Amino acid sequence: MSSDQRLIVALDVHSMESVRQLVGQLGDSVSYYKVGMELFYSVGSQVITYLRQQNKDIFLDLKLHDIPNTVGQGLATLTQLGATMLNVHAAGGFSMMQAAAIAVKNKAIEIQARRPKLIAVTVLTSMNENEWSGIGYNVDLSQQVIHLSKLAQKAGMDGVVASPQEAAQIQKACGSEFIVVTPGIRPNGAAINDQSRIATPAGALKNGAHHLVIGRPITAAANPRQAVKDILREMRDLA
Numbered sequence: 001m002s003s004d005q006r007l008i009v010a011l012d013v014h015s016m017e018s019v020r021q022l023v024g025q026l027g028d029s030v031s032y033y034k035v036g037m038e039l040f041y042s043v044g045s046q047v048i049t050y051l052r053q054q055n056k057d058i059f060l061d062l063k064l065h066d067i068p069n070t071v072g073q074g075l076a077t078l079t080q081l082g083a084t085m086l087n088v089h090a091a092g093g094f095s096m097m098q099a100a101a102i103a104v105k106n107k108a109i110e111i112q113a114r115r116p117k118l119i120a121v122t123v124l125t126s127m128n129e130n131e132w133s134g135i136g137y138n139v140d141l142s143q144q145v146i147h148l149s150k151l152a153q154k155a156g157m158d159g160v161v162a163s164p165q166e167a168a169q170i171q172k173a174c175g176s177e178f179i180v181v182t183p184g185i186r187p188n189g190a191a192i193n194d195q196s197r198i199a200t201p202a203g204a205l206k207n208g209a210h211h212l213v214i215g216r217p218i219t220a221a222a223n224p225r226q227a228v229k230d231i232l233r234e235m236r237d238l239a
């Protein structure tokens with residue numbers, strides 16, 4: 001996979017005007033975008049239509065987490081939008097993830113469309129050990145990431161979202177075909193913001209991440225196109 005197929009830029013903005021400006025500015029340098037809650041709740045499915053018209057791959061990141069039937073029905077609807085990748089929270093459990101995988105597969109067959117990849121969020125990259133114990137878990141955070149990755153794989157997920165710090169361990173536990181998507185990417189010197197378990201683009205790739213999700217280091221940069229160029233150079237130098 002080439003570096004620009006590995007990079008996913010998080011479009012965390014809340015208007016179509018900002019989307020058009022950013023996507024226009026980044027041009028051919030970015031082929032894969034993430035649409036998350038902020039943008040999807042603001043503008044709805046028109047952003048998916050727009051990005052598909054621009055021939056971009058789309059990770060629709062709505063992190064579903066509910067009872068199996070509700071998640072399955074929700075994902076069946078989302079499958080019709082034509083995103084490349086969808087996600088759920090692994091903490092929803094085995095039956096929820098299994099229902100999710102079945103619903104996406106069946107809907108894709110029904111509408112004769114390409115099945116979107118389905119991945120599970122393990123432990124959010126904003127969580128540190130302190131936050132983690134604060135929600136009542138006694139198990140080690142990174143062990144929990146591996147546990148949830150194995151569970152996700154067993155339930156039929158194509159991969160997981162985790163921090164770049166756990167990517168190598170996930171590969172070891174689940175094999176190299178299992179997709180590892182890593183947010184929490186910060187080039188040297190970039191503001192860390194609300195992230196905790198971070199790595200540089202090169203560090204994440206070295207650890208075996210398949211896709212790097214990067215938002216503010218690009219979207220809040222004075223020159224987003226230059227920021228992408230620098231990140232891709234760092235990624236390519238490693239390849």
Ligand SMILES: O=C(O)c1cc(=O)[nH]c(=O)n1[C@@H]1O[C@H](COP(=O)(O)O)[C@@H](O)[C@H]1O
Nearest residue numbers: 010036061123124125161183213214215216
């Ligand atoms: O599922 C995600 O994409 C996600 C999971 C996670 O554990 N951490 C995480 O930061 N994300 C998303 O990745 C993006 C990271 O953005 P920046 O911190 O601005 O680079 C945001 O859009 C988050 O919603």
